[in-house]
Amino acid sequence: MELKRVVITGLGALTPIGNNISEYWDGLVNGKSGSGPITHFDPEKFKTKFACELKNFNPLDYFDRKEARKLDKFTQYAMVASDEAIADSGIDLDAVDKYRVGVIWGAGIGGLETFQNEVLNFAAGDGTPRFNPFFIPKMIADIAPGNISIKHGFMGANYTTVSACASSANAMIDALNNIRLGYSDVIVSGGSEAAVTIAGMGGFNAMHALSTRNESPETASRPFDATRDGFVLGEGAGALILEEYEHAKARGAKIYAEVIGGGLSSDAYHMTAPHPDGNGVVRVMENCLRNAGIKPEDVDAINTHGTSTPLGDVAELKAITKVFGDHAKNININSTKSMTGHLLGAAGAIEGIASVLAMQHSIVPPTINHENVDENIDASLNLTLNKAQKRELNIVMSNTFGFGGHNACVAFKKLTE
Structure with a gap:
């Protein structure tokens, strides 16, 4: 069996150094640090008081208030990045065969903040289990690709890969193989995470995994430097449109690169x-x-x-x-x-x-x-x-x-x- 060629026709990014592809690339080439003091919660009692948070991200710029309440941050990030990638690809959603378009997404943790807040609310109460009906649907790691598919009507393969920090690379490899074998024409792939939370920071601190360079957070992530002392936790999402080469060529798509293995x-x-x-x-x-x-x-x-x-x-x-x-x-x-x-x-x-x-x-x-x-x-x-x-x-x-x-x-x- 001859394997299909797979190319990338759309990109989307929501990162600590830029809220779209253009900003992200500009931040990368200019050596911009995304690290700074934590604003999502009061970190005063934590060993690490900084992280690479998103900047100027307001979910109400992308979702109405009711919808935003139903989505954990990691799903919000996934949907924003994937929307940019889909638009960037120029795919005609009315013309494409949606049974041959899938979403394979990566998330190592999923809705950690939702889980954390529901448990804290329960612990602060009188013991009556008054949980939000959206608790489970917001938390589960597979809900991000589910929501992307629901929004756009994609009816092909739809699931989440979970392999800790390798999750979204796993998702891209699965997407590559799915298209290579002829099962899909287009796969929305990538990953999202929103673990800059009380539980996330506390858990990684307990493992001694995070840098504690609180006096200089912008220089704390220093790979290969002799004084490195741990990673800096980040949040956000990246999305890539993987497409079968002949399918992309037939519709005149711009092609960023080929995924070869x-x-x-x-x-x-x-x-x-x-x-x-x-x-x-x-x-x-x-x-x-x-x-x-x-x-x-x-x-x-x-x-x-x-x-x-x-x-x-x-x-x-x-x-x-x-x-x-x-x-x-x-x-x-x-x-x-x-x-x-x-x-x-x-x-x-x-x-x-x-x-x-x-x-x-x-x-x-x-x-x-x-x-x-x-x-x-x-x-x-x-x-x-x-x-x-x-x-x-x-x-x-x-x-x-x-x-x-x-x-x-x-x-x-x-x-x-």
Whole structure:
């Protein structure tokens, strides 16, 4: 069976450094930090008092008051980003076969704030279970693609992938395979997360996963820097329209890039820590290269998982050196989490978008906030430090890993006939 080719025809983003694709890209190339003091709740008693929150996001700009009350933030974010991507794709929703249009979405946590607030309200009451009837529909992780499909009448595949921080990369790989095998013409894919909450911050603080650089939140996300002390929690969504190539060409769609492969693996090592030698990361990149039908020396850039954790950054770079050998020093390596923070289940989507836009504009966004050399990191690697670099890019890979040892890698290519 000959596999179909899959291309990207629409993009949408709602991020801590920009509330649409144009703003997001501008923030990336200019090295904008999205981190600042938490405004969603009073963080005074928390170890970490900052996060990468969305800026100037008002749900009433997108939803009426009644609808907004029925949707957790992570679903609101998903619908806003997917609406931008659908509009960007130029798809005629009246002409498309909606039985062949699906939504495959990623979320690592889902409606955490809804769950948190309902439990707190119950605990503060007299013990009578007076729960909101929308509690469960707002909270469940699969509700975001459900609402996207309901709004637009898409009747193809519809589900959520949940693999912690690899969730939306998993969603893109599932979407790729669904179209490759001829089951769908178009898939709305991506991911969303809204975990900057009391429970989210408290939980990650308890794990000692978050940076506590409260005196300088804008520089706290510092991948590969010797003084990195944990990730910065982010929120938002990214959406990509994946489309069968001939279907896109027939309707005269603009095409951002081709999705040429995806790889998956498991560390099978620890609940939250990576294998120190990056064994699972080695395997996921090898699997992606094999699935895409490309050689290591074909890769021009890698948007790393690069969370700014002491163990994770070193393990990932060790894995890159092992997979790519001498070619590793010719690759532009970066971490856009230095600007956006870590969007958990939405990370793969917004970083996939960053990879695609980097190819389109021939610019690799920087890894910002790097000040101190880490002796455990190979100095010959080009980590694209502190300033964007111009470069012709034909193939870019994007790595995303999640608690539980979940690894995903997606490969994008500049379109060739």
